[in-house]
Amino acid sequence: MAAAAALWPWRAVLGRRGGALRALCGSVRGLAAGTQTHFGFQTVTEEERREKINQVFESVAKKYDVMNDSMTLGIHRVWKDILVHKMNPSPGTLLLDVAGGTGDIAFRFINYVRSARERQLQRKLRHHQNLSWQEISESYQEEQFKPLGDSQVVVCDINKEMLKVGKQKAQYLGYSEGLSWVLGNAEELPFDDDKFDVYTIAFGIRNVTRIDLALQEAYRVLKPGGRFLCLEFSHVSNPIISRLYDLYSFQVIPVLGEVIAGDWKSYQYLVESIRRFPPQEEFKAMIEDAGFFKVDYQNLNLGIVAIHSGFKL
Amino acid sequence: MVLLLLRAAVRTPLLRAGSGAPGKCPPPPPPVLCPGGVRAGSSLPLPAGSAGVSRSEPRARHGHGQQQQQQQERCYRLYPGHIPTSPLQKALLAAGSAAMALYDPYRHDMVAVLGETTGCLALPNLRDKMRHHPEGYRILQERPRIRLSTLDVSRLRGLPDGSLGREYIRFLEDNKVSPDTRMPAKFVDDEELAYVIQRYREVHDMMHTLLGMPTNMLGEVVVKWFEAIQTGLPMCVLGAAFGPIHLSARKLQVLATELVPWAIRSGRNASCILNVYYEQRWEQPVESLREEIGIFPPPAVRV
Numbered sequence: 001m002a003a004a005a006a007l008w009p010w011r012a013v014l015g016r017r018g019g020a021l022r023a024l025c026g027s028v029r030g031l032a033a034g035t036q037t038h039f040g041f042q043t044v045t046e047e048e049r050r051e052k053i054n055q056v057f058e059s060v061a062k063k064y065d066v067m068n069d070s071m072t073l074g075i076h077r078v079w080k081d082i083l084v085h086k087m088n089p090s091p092g093t094l095l096l097d098v099a100g101g102t103g104d105i106a107f108r109f110i111n112y113v114r115s116a117r118e119r120q121l122q123r124k125l126r127h128h129q130n131l132s133w134q135e136i137s138e139s140y141q142e143e144q145f146k147p148l149g150d151s152q153v154v155v156c157d158i159n160k161e162m163l164k165v166g167k168q169k170a171q172y173l174g175y176s177e178g179l180s181w182v183l184g185n186a187e188e189l190p191f192d193d194d195k196f197d198v199y200t201i202a203f204g205i206r207n208v209t210r211i212d213l214a215l216q217e218a219y220r221v222l223k224p225g226g227r228f229l230c231l232e233f234s235h236v237s238n239p240i241i242s243r244l245y246d247l248y249s250f251q252v253i254p255v256l257g258e259v260i261a262g263d264w265k266s267y268q269y270l271v272e273s274i275r276r277f278p279p280q281e282e283f284k285a286m287i288e289d290a291g292f293f294k295v296d297y298q299n300l301n302l303g304i305v306a307i308h309s310g311f312k313l
Numbered sequence: 314m315v316l317l318l319l320r321a322a323v324r325t326p327l328l329r330a331g332s333g334a335p336g337k338c339p340p341p342p343p344p345v346l347c348p349g350g351v352r353a354g355s356s357l358p359l360p361a362g363s364a365g366v367s368r369s370e371p372r373a374r375h376g377h378g379q380q381q382q383q384q385q386e387r388c389y390r391l392y393p394g395h396i397p398t399s400p401l402q403k404a405l406l407a408a409g410s411a412a413m414a415l416y417d418p419y420r421h422d423m424v425a426v427l428g429e430t431t432g433c434l435a436l437p438n439l440r441d442k443m444r445h446h447p448e449g450y451r452i453l454q455e456r457p458r459i460r461l462s463t464l465d466v467s468r469l470r471g472l473p474d475g476s477l478g479r480e481y482i483r484f485l486e487d488n489k490v491s492p493d494t495r496m497p498a499k500f501v502d503d504e505e506l507a508y509v510i511q512r513y514r515e516v517h518d519m520m521h522t523l524l525g526m527p528t529n530m531l532g533e534v535v536v537k538w539f540e541a542i543q544t545g546l547p548m549c550v551l552g553a554a555f556g557p558i559h560l561s562a563r564k565l566q567v568l569a570t571e572l573v574p575w576a577i578r579s580g581r582n583a584s585c586i587l588n589v590y591y592e593q594r595w596e597q598p599v600e601s602l603r604e605e606i607g608i609f610p611p612p613a614v615r616v
Contacts, residue, residue: 251401259409262422264396264499 037209040272046209053207054159056266057101061161063261064102065169070256071267077104079305080202083231084108086298086307087198091117091149096196096221098186098214099204100155101162103169103179110175113151120149148178154196156184187213191221198222202231206277215290222312228292234299234306235279241302249274280306391504394497403430406500415555418530425496428548429510435545436506442585443509449588456508457592459492459515469595477602478595481522488528492518512587513544519591523603524576525611530556531564532616535572542580544587571612583607 039049060067068076084105089095091113097105128136157163163181170179184190186201186208199218208214218228236242249271257267278286280297283306287295292310299306390397398406407430414423443449457463469478485491495514498507517536524539526532534556541549557565583606594602603610 251399252405255402255405255409258406258426259413259423262420 038276040269040276049209052269053209056269057159057207058161059263060261060266061101061159061165063263064162064165065104067257067261067267070260071253075301076203079231079300080104080108082300083200083202083229083307084112086309087112087200087227087229089113089116089151089198091120091146091151093151093197094195095151095153095198095200096156096189096191097153098156098184098189098199098201098218099158099207100200100202101157101159101166101204103155103166103175105200105202106153106155106166106179107170107173107175109153110148110151110178113148113178117147117149117151152178152180154180154182154191156182156186156189158183158185186217189217189221193220194223195221196223196226198227198229200229200231203233205230205232206273211278211286212290215287215292219291219312224312226312228287228308228310228312230283230287230308232283232306232308233274233277234283234297234303236303238302245304280308283308391502392498392507394499395501395504395507396499397502398430398500403500406430411551414552415558418556418559421494422496424548424552425514426500427551428513428546429498429500431547432501432506432510435547436501436503436509439513439544439546439585439587440506440509443587446585446588448590449585452512452587452590453505453508457590458511459518459592461491461493464492472596475598475600476595477519477522477591477597477599480599481519481595484518484522488521490518490528509587513540513546516586516591520586523599523606523608524579527616529616530559531568531572534560534568535576535616538573538576539580540586542577543583543585567614567616571614572616575609575612579608582609 035046036043037046037049038044039052044052072079087095087109089109089112093113095106095109097103097109100106155163155166157166160183163183167181170176182190186204187210199222201214201218205211205214215228222228236245253271254264254268257270258264261267277283280299280303284295284297287308287310291312293313295308295310297306297308406426410423410426410430413420414427417423440453443453466482469482472478474480492515495511495517498510501507501510517540520526520536520539521528521532524536526535534553537549537552537556540546541553557568560568586606589602589606600610
């Protein structure tokens, strides 16, 4: 534990380079040209990493939701609900959900905003109870019943297959209004500056090759006063829980991947990438570096998952 | 206590993997602890499931060092496509794949995984049978693979009717199957045994041809009965026992009264089917090969 604490300042420095320096310092032999980074526990170049991650998500896209449910025993739904509740969006919010693939956050956002809007309309109606019938019917004609109240969510993902699955899900579940699907890279978003009220990235930032660039982009596209929210697997400090968690991760999850999705290697990558992601404090420092204020994190399930939040002021 | 046992279970395959490998591979490179391995709170430095992966050296972009590293990497993983697994993972895989194969019989990859994870006793047995037979020994040395790229399909099609080659091609075309869809071995922790199970999978189509069974559910169950007697692989035994679940009553009756007794008799009478070098016998008539191996003529039932 002391050794790990002593390593922390180094890791803070290394962490800011998003893993590239870490890989360099960790390797035994000298390296040839090309920035080295990690893919799970392997060391690869940045291009190789992007390509490999692309392949991982292409192959898991169809079974993504089934696997999430079986690996987390359905608890991921609770985590995502907590994220949207923390966001507490009001009608009229413009949300950018990056790495939003199959649309889980987007659908929850729409549901939340819809019920918030209904409450808003109900309050308005109660105000109008003392008006005459004519005045009430005039007020109905004034504004159309915008069920979402002008809220919109843009789902951005780098992988076409994931977006495809997301669109099919939206059609199946009946979501059409206020939803857009954009193909884009978190490190270089295809949006203009100061556009969005909230930026979320759920279980996606650990797959980004240059996390610092993604954070800078998040800062850029948010309006002043906008909020950054990140839901991601993080580090468990409790030693007993950590051991059980490791055991479950490395012994059970790849097996589930093989049995349910026929793909061991993608899920091996997933559990390794979780271990490679910076811990809570380090990630908080990275977010602060990108220019966010009031950065804080909330551990869920003892640190298995953490929600980091920051504001652009 | 339980955790210690589990930890031990997690560590053992690294030893087993080393002992089974043939002499030609250099010993695995010294472990490189990934920098992420010293995280606070994580006391398990190198999980077994990624043993082959975590120890890979950084791949240099240029230079001959790359090839050597890749060779070492592959050698450490015993064969291309090898995924080292702990006993706990094998047990979970066996249970999971058995359940999934039963639930969805079209998941052939699950049947394959079940065979690999449960074959630890039967595969060495099969390999020894092959070693002690001249033709089987030659197969183990030469390691032939049955693939569309290695088969001369037009030549085989030109062979006379009734010959092994012609009937095999007819079988492939009638049932619209291809030998290339056989799953490569992944979870067998010995390179020679991985070949044995691969050979068994590729010879499976030969079995269909020799036994005259199509690839519908009934035909597959009959072949599984035959293979269960011949190989003793638990996967075949389970397939033979539980396969009939998906069959109708009429087919079950045919199965029980005629097909299974014939399959059992043939299986016991026949010599080891893996000891036949099929690639050198394309011209041989199927009847003569059946007699040579010891398979009785199939009953006159429509399968």
